[in-house]
Amino acid sequence: MNPFDQLPEDLDPPVPDLYPKMMSALDRWRFALIAFAILMTVIAIGVVNRSSTDSASEDSNPDVVVETSLLPLVTVPLDRSLELGMKGDDVLRVQQRLKDLRFDPGPIDGEFGQNTVQAMWAFEKLVMSVPREQATGVVTPSTWAIMQSNLSIKPRRKADTATHVEIYLPEQVMIVFTDQKPVLITHMSSGDGVPWCEEVKIDPGEEGNKTDQQILTGICGEATTPAGIFYFYNRRSGMRETKLGTLYNPVYFNYNIAVHGAILVPLKPASHGCVRIPMSVARYFPALVAYGDRVYVFDGIKEPEQYGSPVPPFDRPDPNYTTIAATTTVVAPTTTVLGVTTSTQAPVNSSSTTTTTTPTIASTTTAP
Secondary structure: OOHHHHOOOOOOOOOOOOHHHHHHHHHHHHHHHHHHHHHHHHHHHHHHHHHHOOOOOOOOOOOOOEEEOOOOOOOOOOOOOEOOOOEOHHHHHHHHHHHHOOEOOOOOOOEOOHHHHHHHHHHHHHHOOOOHHHOOOOEOHHHHHHHOOOEEEOOOOOOOOOEEEEEEOOOOEEEEEEOOEEEEEEEOEOEOOOEEEEEEEEOOOOOOOOOOOOEEEEEEEEOOOOOEEEEOOEEOOOEEEEOOEEEEEEEEEEOOEEEEEEOOOOOOOOEOOOEEEEHHHHOOHHHHOOOOOEEEEEOOOOOHHHHOOOOOOOOEEOOOOOOOOOOOOOEOOOEEEOOEEEOOEOOOOOOOOOOOOOOOOOOOOOOO
């Protein structure tokens, strides 16, 4: 006998509880659903940006150089936020994804170091449109979901050279393109626009020093990185002391302005006009570009073509700078020969090249 046959006619048989099974399924697919929702948001933003620039010409300067395909990649969930100092396989996956996108996270070793932080700064500013001084370098699960989407970084210009460089001053990001594909995307720091006067060292061969010795002098200038179209025309190897400061492996594209390595590459513009990049990137950057390769500098105000190739503000001697020659006096030990005591003074050795000297009077010793 069926037990439900004995129920009153106005009562229906109980319905099996499907709620626990539904919750279990949702739990299993939670990260995938979150990633999919974030991906759809990124795609929607990209569609809006593309539609807003449909009326622009083919050579126009779009606000967004990142395209997202409708086809998502196979994703691996991230169950924690990653930041400086952390280690693990999830860090290694983030580093590998950054490298695949042509950002430079440093060694793919599963250790979240400063190079990985700087690569994430560039990703946040370029891909996620995070204001440059608000980048965190932290990889959250939502950031990781965006990183795993099928991103494509496109150049804003089709240059007349196979390799060209695009410098985005508002985002403080630099990209090297070869055959219209990125080979390097890096965080950078450009001129802060502040007038300055400093005592600087200038190595032989650098502008302002025609001698064969390093000189010390006072220079005033304006820390400006002009927007426009330029090309690489000169380079130096190693650490160089110049009017604009200490440069590592500089590659020049606008008079004294160069792309070079620096120990300090903050989130905000901070240079005297050059384009600072991390030291680890500067070790190989010169090998990516050649003389004559185009450089486009975007300031977010006008197109580079509208500026042409403006020269940077020229520096000038600091009118308040005075140099006092450093003199060194060495007095030889006294020697007594046949009752006569002699004293010898070594030549004056100046540590800086100036036209003024300080006279030195040697001490004398009287024989007994």
